[in-house]
Amino acid sequence: DAKTTQxxxxxxxxxxxxxLPCNHSxxxxxxxxxxxxxLPSQGPEYVIHGLTSNVNNRMASLAIAEDRKSSTxxxxxxxxxxxxxxxxxxxxxxSGGSNYKLTFGKGTLLTVNP
Amino acid sequence: xxxxxxxxxxxxxxxGKDVELRxxxxxxxxxxxxxxxxLGQGLEFLIYFQGNSAPDKSGLxxxxxxxxxxxxxxxxxxxxxxQQEDSAVYLCASRERLVNTEAFFGQGTxxxxx
Numbered sequence: 314d315a316k317t318t319q320x321x322x323x324x325x326x327x328x329x330x331x332x333l334p335c336n337h338s339x340x341x342x343x344x345x346x347x348x349x350x351x352l353p354s355q356g357p358e359y360v361i362h363g364l365t366s367n368v369n370n371r372m373a374s375l376a377i378a379e380d381r382k383s384s385t386x387x388x389x390x391x392x393x394x395x396x397x398x399x400x401x402x403x404x405x406x407x408s409g410g411s412n413y414k415l416t417f418g419k420g421t422l423l424t425v426n427p
Numbered sequence: 428x429x430x431x432x433x434x435x436x437x438x439x440x441x442x443g444k445d446v447e448l449r450x451x452x453x454x455x456x457x458x459x460x461x462x463x464x465x466l467g468q469g470l471e472f473l474i475y476f477q478g479n480s481a482p483d484k485s486g487l488x489x490x491x492x493x494x495x496x497x498x499x500x501x502x503x504x505x506x507x508x509x510q511q512e513d514s515a516v517y518l519c520a521s522r523e524r525l526v527n528t529e530a531f532f533g534q535g536t537x538x539x540x541x
Binding site for chain 1: 486534
């Protein structure tokens with residue numbers, strides 16, 4: 314899987330928007346961008362994924378740069394419950410063979426201040 | 428509906444003993460993954476199953492580690508002759524299919540080798 318780069322940590326205030334960046338300059342044309350988050354003492358949970366177009370769901374929005382070399386996960390109004398480690402992962406969903414694992418990096422630790 | 432279930436939630440074992448960790452995936456999910464997360468670290472891929480087959484077991488740290496899946500459902504991860512460095516949270520995830528679907532993680536089994 315192609316490599317991603319994320320800041321180690323970010324801080325936000327409750328009820329303010331949060332923009333979590335991810336750089337993936339070596340992304341290939343068939344790599345999907347996935348975001349997962351891991352709350353304290355829990356397993357990771359899926360947040361959102363996309364390929365080229367921006368995506369919205371009930372949890373967040375994903376803004377993908379036109380050249381796809383970077384993306385931003387947007388939490389529109391941060392809550393205390395959003396404090397977690399956020400992982401940006403690339404996966405070639407069209408790959409055959411055995412390359413089906415999700416490779417997690419270190420992620421971004423998001424702290425939300427009340 | 429029920430999510431991914433792992434048991435036990437906590438396991439303390441003596442060095443040198445064998446342990447078995449169990450994962451019950453979401454019903455109907457064909458893909459199943461095992462990860463390991465040491466304290467303060469990211470997720471380390473161990474193995475994945477498609478049905479009962481394990482096309483990629485490249486992440487298993489040594490031949491003391493093995494995993495099987497039966498009936499396309501329950502999976503067990505076995506660690507023989509446990510060592511202190513095996514202490515970690517072992518996470519299981521399942522996906523409906525191998526491609527373009529989200530992964531659902533269990534709460535993990537915290538293994539402590541004393």
